[in-house]
Structure formats: C-alpha cells, structure tokens
Amino acid sequence: MIDLNNKRVLVVGLGRSGVASALFLKAHGARVTVSDSKSQEQLREEIPALLDQGIAVETGGHGERAFQNQDLIVVSPGVPVDAPPLVQARALGETVIGEIELASEFLPGPIVAITGSNGKTTTTTLVGEILRKSGMETLVGGNIGTPAISLAARATRDTAIVLEVSSFQLETIRGFRPKIAVVLNITPDHLDRHRTFQAYVDAKARVFENQQEGDFAVLNADDPTSVELRSRTRAERFWFSRKREVELGAFVENGQIVFRREGVREIMPVAEVPLKGAHNIENVLAAISAAALMGCAAERIRTAVREFQAVEHRLEFVATIRGVDYYNDSKATNVDATIKALESFPANIHLILGGKDKGSDYTVLNDLVRKRVKAVYTIGAAAEKIQSHIQGATNIIRAGTMEAAVKQAAHSANPGDVVLLAPACASFDQFNNYEHRGKVFKELVLAMR
Secondary structure, eight states: OOOOTTOEEEEEOOSHHHHHHHHHHHHTTOEEEEEOSSOTTTTTTTHHHHHHTTOEEEOSSOOGGGGTTOSEEEEOTTSOTTOHHHHHHHHTTOOEEEHHHHHHTTOOSOEEEEEOSSSHHHHHHHHHHHHHHTTOOEEEEETTSSOGGGGGGGOOTTOEEEEEOOHHHHTTOSSOOOSEEEEOOOOSOOHHHHOSHHHHHHHHHGGGTTOOBTBEEEEETTOHHHHHGGGGOSSEEEEEESSSOOSSEEEEETTEEEEEESEEEEEEEGGGOOSOSHHHHHHHHHHHHHHHHTTOOHHHHHHHHHTOOOOTTSSEEEEEETTEEEEEOTTOOSHHHHHHHHHTSOSOEEEEEESBOOSOOGGGGHHHHHHHEEEEEEESTTHHHHHHHHBTTBEEEEEESHHHHHHHHHHHOOTTOEEEEOOSSBSTTTSSSHHHHHHHHHHHHHTTO
8 A cells, every 4th residue: 555644746637536536645644736737717616625625736737847756646547648747757767657546555355347448337337236236345436437546435355346447547557456357348449549559459458467366357259359358367267248158257048148157157038138239238248247256146146237227328218209219328439339329229310420539430330320320410520520431321411519410300300210329429529528418418309308
C-alpha cells in the first residue's frame, strides 16, 4: 500500500476519477494539487469541493512548475499518456499512474476486471448482480461511472470488486493485478488516441500483465483478436463461445448455456436470457464464466441473469409510439457496437448515426445498412464523412441535430419499424457524454406520446 502522508501529489484531469482521486489523496494526508486544461468556468461544479478541502487548483492549462518535484502524478483516463508534461515528468523520474492503479493499492479483496471494445458495462453490471445474489459482499465501479478509488473506503478483504476498465485506464497501470481478467472482444476503436489498432490491442492486453498462476483469464473464443491474446497471460485461461464447445469455460450446447471446469454444469436455457441481440449472449457467457470462477452456484447465476434488465443507453427499449419501436443505444460509440445493434433487428430500421469521429471506417456498415436499414439520419461533426462512406447503401438524411433526426425518423417510420440511436461515434461534439446524448434522445421520443 502506498504511503501518502505528506507526499506531494499532482492529479491531472478533473473528470469524475480525477476529483475522486484528489479527495481520496487529501484524506490520506497528501499535499494535493490538481491541474486541468479546462477553464475555471467550465469546472465551476468541481472546484468548490476541492478548495473546501484545501486542494490547490490549476485551470486553463498545465504549467510546467506544477509537474516538477512531485512524489506522485495521478492522471485521469481522458488525458493522453503522451501529453508533453507527462513525457517530461517521466523523463525526470517522476512516478505517473492512473486512478485505477491508485485504487488497486487500496482494494484488498479479489478484483474482477472486465475490458473490451463493446459490452463492458452490461457485463460488469451483470457480474456484480450475480455476485450479490450469490451472497457476496460486492462493489462495482471503474469506467462504468463510479471511480474505483471511491470504493476503497468500503472495501475489505472479503469484498469482491468488479471493475470495468478501459484501454485509457490500462495504459497507466504498474502493478494492477485482477484475480479474474475478462476480455470481451477487440475491434477498432479510439484510433484518434491510440493511432494504430495494434497500440489499442496492446493497451487492452495490459489487463493480463501482472496476473500470476492462480489467477484466471477469460477470453472470447469467437473473436480472433481476443484469441491472439492467449499467450499474454500467466493465468489459467478460460473461454466463452456462443458458436462452439470450449475445453474450459462457457458455451452453448443444445440451447443450454453450460460451464465446463471440472465436469460440465448446465446453467440455464439460452431462451431465458432477457437481453436482446447475439452480442448480449456473449456478454452473458462472459459474466457466467467470471461468476462461476468466483464460486457462484448455478442456480444463483440463473436467477440473476433471468432477472437482469438492460443497462441504460445499451440497446435500451424506450417506447412504442404509433406502432414504432424506439431503442436507445447511445453507448454504441464505435462502428462494431453499431453493427451489433443492427444485427439485433431483422429489418425496417431507421438509424441515427453521427457525432465526433474517432478515426473510424464506416464503410464496414454498408452490407447491414443495405439489408436492414430503411434510412440513415446523420447528426454531428462526422455526418459528412459517414455519408461519403455509406453513400448508396440506403437513403441518407442530413438531420444535423438529434431533435431533427428523431422528428424526421418518426415522420418516415411505419408501424412495425424501429427507430434506433446507435451513433458509431463519440458524443462530445454536441453532448457532454453518451449518457447526455441518450437522455436527450429518450426525452424527445417520450415527448411524442
């Protein structure tokens, strides 16, 4: 455990994890400074709580002096690891870690870490529900919205910690060691930050970096990139597959989900899974694997899965209005997530696409769009690029805003059609985050009732 008393610590970035880290560090005796490139006005909600605790706040940019002579620098996931002040700090021998690494020093119980390009939040939430319904003291956090460091005050050696971890968070680990590390899938994402797909894969693979014998790695046998990671861990490998039998792990056989370790346990019929889409079967298989490895009984797993509801903004049913079904998949922030959403509906889709581009190739949508989508309504900064990539696949309407897209889709849709928000982009051009985007979509839809 890190001794923080009277240590000079700089926190870079004042997102949720940055604020939580700063307050935690101060409570543990550190002399804390925070630095953010945003203006004081943009941070007006965050600053008062920090100042009340005697934390020094630098806004409007990162001054060189703030990075000098620090015992520790804690960087928020939204701050690129190759930002010049961080590069210089490392060159001077200063220790730079992320919030997830800091948290792991103060979380004494077993950690289940879940990463992947898509499905992280659903799987993380489901694992937490299964463990709780199995009688385990359980805390859930990480990239899911609750900073991992905020769990430390309640965690004991008997507390299971379930964390959603992103590639940005994994870039800054040093000793982070999950008892169970799950990789759901890896498809191109965040290439605007990682620059190459291989760099993105390497960041994801770091979830296995500190695992040892006695730990477990859970991998998707149906995802080629995940399969390639099997040599990156010293942990015992388990697999999940909805397409074939696996030697160790969870798979589908004769309509039943089974888990194989020492013998085969039937868990539940696939038909009882309440979530829509083939991708959610994969998420359930991954969650079952993690829960089984944590010692959960089959009947408890089955009950938890059957009672599980879709997580907000993840292929979330909003309403049926005049015979048209509206679905909110605002968390579909990359192309692969949009593909999975489209695969969940056979046809007659009115698709809302667009936002802030992340260096994505939208041409891979063409086949599904041609077969299943009646019209695409583009919004946000990526609209022109999207149109150039999918031109000719279906009718494209330049809506511009979410309000216009919902209104135009509602006007065009017939009873039995689906209006689907699955943007394939980040939200930061028009919204605060994907939650804000999904909330606006739902409000616009429900206002039509």
